[in-house]
Amino acid sequence: MLGRLSVLVLLTVLMACSKDADTDNDSEDKTDVIDVVDETDDIDDTDETDETDETEGGSDSACTDVANYIFKEKNGLVNVEFENAQFPDGWVLKSDGDSFTGKGYMVWEGDQYLGNPGNGKTSFKIEIKNTGTYRFLWKSAVKSGNSGSDHNDTWLRFNDADDFYAQRDDSIVYPKDTGKTPNPEGASKDGWFKIYRSGSNLDFKWQSSTFDNKGHNIYVVFEKAGVYTMEISARSSGHGIDRFVLFNDAMAQADAISDDANLSETRCN
Ligand SMILES: [Ca+2]
Structure with a gap:
């Protein structure tokens, strides 16, 4: 009897302490409440990510090197402005x-590398939570000359993804030098696809195609949650790239490329 009483007293004391602690720090208190709610359902992971964002939002200001940015997929969308890239010599930020x-x-304002990927290379770290197949699209423009079929492409590679391919109807092709076949008509080398846009309107538009004269759409497969690397490198001078998205089946293309779509939050490597 006495033992039970001791436990009751101890519990009462503990509860009192915990209440004190709560009133000491309102913001912590709220975070704790969110934690409890999170753990009860599936949205859990997403919400926890948000919390990490808030915590690391502070360290983001200290993370001044874009080389350390990791862009976080959320609800099946990765949405990144190219001005967040590291700019090797030859790549220029413009805003006309x-x-x-x-x-x-x-x-790209350097030399052209039409058959030779890997020059002026820059990369983006992407954290995938929702595994599966993602469509890749970027918004690009021809900023040199007046032909829609020149100065209209840049190299793209996902070297550590589980798959990287292009598809049009039943036709699936893989980058050259990956050991996978068939490969696209037109330039491809060392796992890189040439990604082009076409059409006589030279202004920014959402299109990412490979395979000459028979545009195939671009897909990337991430089988495990984790951080992956997307690489771009220079091909045509005067090809301007503005923003890219990766989106899965949970996200309609129109929503993914909308100007109103949320940009991916970042954390520091
Ligand atoms: Ca942009």
Whole structure:
């Protein structure tokens, strides 16, 4: 009897302490409440990510090197402005016109590397939570000359993803030098696809195709949750790239590429 009483007293004391602690820090208190709610359902993971964002939002200001940015997929969408890239020599940030989003777009002003990927290479770290197949799209423009079929492409590679391919109807092709076949007509090398846009309107538009004269759409497969690397490298001079998205079946294309779509939050590597 006495033992039970001791436990009761101890519990009462503990509860009192815990209440004190709560009133000491309102914001912590709220976080704790969210935690409890989170753990009860599936949205759990997403919400926890948000919390991490808030915590690391503070460290983001300290994380001044874009090389350390990791862009976080959320609800089946990765949505990134190219001005968040590291800019090797030859890539220039520009903001003429009004058809880009964010602070501008990046454009290659160095030599052309039509058959030779890997020059002017820059990369983006992407954290995938929802595994599966994602469609890749970027918004790009021809910023040199007046032909829609020149200065209209840049190299793209997902080297550590579980698959990286292009598809049009029943036709599926893989980048060259990956050991996978068939490969697309047109330039491809060392796991890189040439990603082009077409059409006589040279302004920014959402299109990412490979396979000459028979545009195939671009897909990437992430089988495990984790951080993956997307690489781009220079091909045509004067090709301006503004923003890219990766989206899965949970996200309609129109929503993914909408100007109103939420940009991916970042955390620091
Ligand atoms: Ca942009």
